[in-house]
Amino acid sequence: MRYKRIILKLSGEALANETGFGISNEIINEVADEIIEVVNEGIQVGVIVGGGNFWRGRTGVGMDRTTADHMGMLATVINSLALQDALENKGMPTRVQTAIEMKQIAEPYIRRRAIRHLEKGRVVIFACGTGNPFFSTDSAAALRAAEIEAEAILLAKNIDGVYDSDPKINKDATKFDQISYIDVINRDLKVMDTTAITLCMDNKIPIVVFALNEKGNIQKAIQGEKLGTYIC
Numbered sequence: 001m002r003y004k005r006i007i008l009k010l011s012g013e014a015l016a017n018e019t020g021f022g023i024s025n026e027i028i029n030e031v032a033d034e035i036i037e038v039v040n041e042g043i044q045v046g047v048i049v050g051g052g053n054f055w056r057g058r059t060g061v062g063m064d065r066t067t068a069d070h071m072g073m074l075a076t077v078i079n080s081l082a083l084q085d086a087l088e089n090k091g092m093p094t095r096v097q098t099a100i101e102m103k104q105i106a107e108p109y110i111r112r113r114a115i116r117h118l119e120k121g122r123v124v125i126f127a128c129g130t131g132n133p134f135f136s137t138d139s140a141a142a143l144r145a146a147e148i149e150a151e152a153i154l155l156a157k158n159i160d161g162v163y164d165s166d167p168k169i170n171k172d173a174t175k176f177d178q179i180s181y182i183d184v185i186n187r188d189l190k191v192m193d194t195t196a197i198t199l200c201m202d203n204k205i206p207i208v209v210f211a212l213n214e215k216g217n218i219q220k221a222i223q224g225e226k227l228g229t230y231i232c
Helices: 025-039 065-089 111-119 137-147 181-186 194-203 217-223
Strands: 005-010 044-049 094-098 123-127 152-157 207-211 229-231
Touching: 005 137, 025 044, 025 065, 025 217, 044 065, 044 111, 044 137, 065 094, 065 123, 094 111, 111 123, 137 152, 137 194, 152 217, 181 194, 207 217
Parallel strands: 005 044, 005 152, 044 123, 094 123, 152 207
Antiparallel strands: 207 229
16 A cells, blocks of 8 residues: 555535535445445544535625634534444444544544554544634645644545646546646645645645545555546
8 A cells, every 4th residue: 555544535515415415325334435445454544524515614604704614613523423423333443533622422632642543443533624713624634634644635525636627617627647736826726725735735745636436446546546636
């Protein structure tokens, strides 16, 4: 395997059905199966789940931004608990750690404890983003990857890579096989927010962007197969 410890970033929408809202039991169980497969091969997996299938902070038009972002953090907890349940129903020990303390349902995020869980073969799901408003779950993925010394971020999305324009709008959009951090920023490509890309660049954390909806892609990304777009 190319990587031994990774952060898997899942968009909330990728866990929903075609409506883009809620959680699809079929999809979340397929994701759980893929995660278990790579963990059983000795890979340490931390997961960040977005909350866009329930709520995005920026959609709270007219709402206080901090309040809207806190609502988005709670949405990530819903997804994290659902994924934890799917994993544990299949026999995979899993811990949810939240950046905002809610000790009745999950552990608080503690770096050393998270690393210890990973070393013991447990999946660790990091919820509530960074715990701060104005920061996305992309930034949380980059931050947690740096903190736990992950070797890569696997960015699983609804599209199969990074394009020079939105492929849903422009049918002639061109996909990049590989692109640098600085080009992502300069071209204003919306694969991750600028804060996350900059943090990855500063800490030399590669990002693999690929489609979640094709079975086996998580393992292919970890094995270093040509897949999606490689940002380095």
